[in-house]
Amino acid sequence: MSGRRREAGTHPLAALWAWTAAPAARAVGLIVLVVAALALAGADWLRPREDYVGFAAAPGFYALLGLGAAVIAMLAAWPLRRSLERREDYYGGDDGDE
Amino acid sequence: MNEMIAHLTPALPVILAGLLAAATPWYGLRKAITLAGPLLAAAMWFAVAAPGTYGVIEVAGHTLETFRFDATSRLWGLVFIIAAFLNALYGLHGRSRLQDAAALIYAGAGVGAVFAGDLLTLFFFWELTALASVFLIWASATPSAYRAGLRYLVIQVLSGVLLLTGAVIHADAAGSWRFDAIGLDSPGGAVILIAFAIKAAFPLVHNWMTESYPKATPFGAVVLSAFTTKLAIYALARGFAGEDILIQIGVVMALFPVFFALVADDLRKTLAYSLMSQLGVMVAAIGLGGQMAIGGAAAMAVASVLYKGLLFMTMGAVLAQAGTVQASRLGGLWRAMPLTALFTLAGSAAIMAVPLTVGFAGKALALTAFAREGMDLVWLALMAASAAAVLHTGIKIPYMAFFAPPREGGVDVSKVKEAPAGMLMAMGLAAFLCVYLGINYGALYDLLPYRATYDPFSYGHVISQLQVIAAVLAAFALLARLGLYPRPRPGEILDVDWLYRRLGYGVARWGWLMTDRLWASMDNVVMRLGKRAAARLHETFSPIGTLSRDIPSGALTIWTGALLALVLIVAYFAS
Incomplete structure (x- = not known):
């Protein structure tokens, strides 16, 4: 944004985050995150950890825990939302609320 | 003088600042008060020389410990004071006198509750948190916020009532009102745990939080998020570790x-x-x-x-x-x-x-x-x-x-x-x-x-x-x-509140309608019976009724004779 006129309504400090709107940001971000996750998980094989919980000392355990928790939460949310979701004014909103 | 100030609970300046804010229409002065209250409380916190119980007062034969400064309460007290200051700073641009006052009284009540050394003082501040904080929800001024606030108030006050009930039972068994480890060995302890559970938003009693926080004002939600649940966590840590x-x-x-x-x-x-x-x-x-x-x-x-x-x-x-x-x-x-x-x-x-x-x-x-x-x-x-x-x-x-x-x-x-x-x-x-x-x-x-x-x-x-x-x-x-x-x-994602907002409300409404109809039916029956009785009485005793009719003398003689015979029989057996 520097050197160009700022778009209407854009804060002067928005330049701090302008990179997030770059066309390639999402694809690059995905690659960076996956590589970082793999690299951090791989660190367990280079330098083994100690842990109070026996099975947690296994290499890559925490990466699997994070991955599993996130994937289960996201995938389980679909059927749960389908069964529990109602229209926005289900309780009547400002006019009713029962 | 310094010693006297050091022995007052830091809740006092925060609550007083809230009361002053309520009475101060001038924006600048009011904002200065909202910032000064927590700062004064912080100064009092730092002025305490050593852990101990201060601010002991006698009320109606009970000893109330308003300022117990120990390893557990000092941490929560300080954090609440910091939160009160941050909230005041956050609300600097706000023009609502009601919210300024409610936020400070609520924060002060939270500080007072964590420094309470006995269950009666805890109960007082516990209820004050409920009464002051509901205005932060009502300040949204929408019908749904008003109803959410009502539900919030009901459950928070219920928590306080349970706390008092449990405290009375516990004090009777333990012989003391002191707020220390309570445990679940006595019935009083179980009742107090339920009171704490409500404020800590345990599952099944959590909807007061998930419903009311989103309905509060932008400033209100910030204030609400700091005190109630963390106060409950403090109470659990002290009473039920x-x-x-x-x-x-x-x-x-x-x-x-x-x-x-x-x-x-x-x-x-x-x-x-x-x-x-x-x-x-x-x-x-x-x-x-x-x-x-x-x-x-x-x-x-x-x-x-x-x-x-x-x-x-x-x-x-x-x-x-x-x-x-x-x-x-x-x-x-x-x-x-x-x-x-x-x-x-x-x-x-x-x-x-x-x-x-x-x-x-x-x-x-x-x-x-x-x-x-x-x-x-x-x-x-x-x-x-x-x-x-x-x-x-x-x-x-x-x-x-x-x-x-x-x-x-x-x-x-x-x-x-x-x-x-x-x-x-x-x-x-x-x-x-x-x-x-x-x-x-x-x-x-x-x-x-x-x-x-x-x-x-x-x-x-x-x-x-x-x-x-x-x-x-x-x-x-x-x-x-x-x-x-x-x-x-x-x-809308259905949660446990569906049980009372939809099912419970439906059952209550059905019950009300049924009761209404039952009353109407009973009213009809009573009216019909009354009308029928009135008609009968009219038929018998009115000037045109049965008793006013001309009765043949022969029939009257027979009836008189029969009644006399009945009297004689009764008199014979009675003698």
């Missing part, structure tokens, strides 16, 4: 809200569910008991006041500036609110327990306590809940509000302005504390009820936490790319 049942409840509490936080469209509702999940970890740690676990719960409570308060502040700023916090209508706000986005990321980093943030230092203690005790399954469940928190709060809040592409028909980012200076200052200060206490974690650990000798920055702990966070971030990015992330959309 080591009670096994709290471990099971805590685990359910940590896992149950994950789904709701993930799919909620209202980002303040997401924060409310996220708060409940974190409270679950604290409750479980209290149930485990022991120095490390209680220390961990206390550290998490401090961290939660800071980072959850910060996130409620940032979402309050979004609500105030963009007019909504519905994820389905937000996105791209980094252009208009870059500083708010920065502070949101600081709060998110803390809640994700990124190393060098207060969340990392706090969570480490609590979870390691379970690992050390060999409670592997509980530890695993709490770790999974913590990993899910990275997803439903750490990623969702900043992404949906600031970095997701703007939604079609959503908020027009070009018309949104950055938050006012007061809000930014409060958010900046809270963000600074989140980082400062993460780096200088010794300052936090030194304040804990028990001196913690734990080093959270061991290689194993740092790398394992980074692995969890990176894996969740990668999973989110991947599943979002594949369209498998459940993007929030407008709608």
Whole structure:
């Protein structure tokens, strides 16, 4: 944004985050995150950890825990939302609320 | 003089500032009062020379301890005072005298409750928190906020009534009103636990929080998030540490809200569910008991006041500036609110327990306590809940509000302005504390009820936490790319409150209608019987009735004779 006129309504400090709107940001971000996750998980094989919980000392355990928790939460949310979701004014909103 | 001031509870200047604020129409003076109250309370906190019980007063034969300054209460007291100051700073731009006053009285009541040395004083401040805080919901001035406030008030007052009932039973059995370890051995203890459970938002009694926080004003939600639940955590830590049942409840509490936080469209509702999940970890740690676990719960409570308060502040700023916090209508706000986005990321980093943030230092203690005790399954469940928190709060809040592409028909980012200076200052200060206490974690650990000798920055702990966070971030990015992330959309997600807002209300309404009809039917029957009786009486006794008719003398003679015979028979047998 520097050197160009700022778009209407854009804060002067928005330049701090302008990179997030770059066309390639999402694809690059995905690659960076996956590589970082793999690299951090791989660190367990280079330098083994100690842990109070026996099975947690296994290499890559925490990466699997994070991955599993996130994937289960996201995938389980679909059927749960389908069964529990109602229209926005289900309780009547400002006019009713029962 | 100094000694006398040092012996007064720090709640006093905060509550007095609230009362003064209520009576002060001048904006500048009122704001100065709202800032001065917490600062004076902080000065009183630092003026206490040694732990002890101060501010002892006699009321109606009871000894009330209004200022017990010990290892547990001093931490919560200080955190509440800091939160009261941050809230006052955050509300600097606000013009509502009612909210200024309610916020201070509520905060003062919270401070008073944690310094209460006996159950009667605790009850007084417990109820005051309920009565003062409801105005922060009602200040939204919408019909739904009014009804949510009513439900909130009913359940909060019920909690107070249960506390008093339990306290009376407990005091009768124990012979003292002192508020120390209570336990579940006596019926009084069980009743008090229910009272604490309501305020701590245990599962099934949690909806007062998830319903009312999103309905409160932007400023109100920030204030509400700091005190009530953390006061309950303090009360549980003091009264029920080591009670096994709290471990099971805590685990359910940590896992149950994950789904709701993930799919909620209202980002303040997401924060409310996220708060409940974190409270679950604290409750479980209290149930485990022991120095490390209680220390961990206390550290998490401090961290939660800071980072959850910060996130409620940032979402309050979004609500105030963009007019909504519905994820389905937000996105791209980094252009208009870059500083708010920065502070949101600081709060998110803390809640994700990124190393060098207060969340990392706090969570480490609590979870390691379970690992050390060999409670592997509980530890695993709490770790999974913590990993899910990275997803439903750490990623969702900043992404949906600031970095997701703007939604079609959503908020027009070009018309949104950055938050006012007061809000930014409060958010900046809270963000600074989140980082400062993460780096200088010794300052936090030194304040804990028990001196913690734990080093959270061991290689194993740092790398394992980074692995969890990176894996969740990668999973989110991947599943979002594949369209498998459940993007929030407008709608109501049914929760336990359905039982009373829909089913209970329906049953009550049906019962009312049935009773109404029954009364109407009974009324008809009574009216019909009355009319019939009146007609009969009229037929018999009126001037045109039976008794007024001409009766033949023969028939009259027979009736007279029969009656005489009856009298003679009765007289014979009676004699």
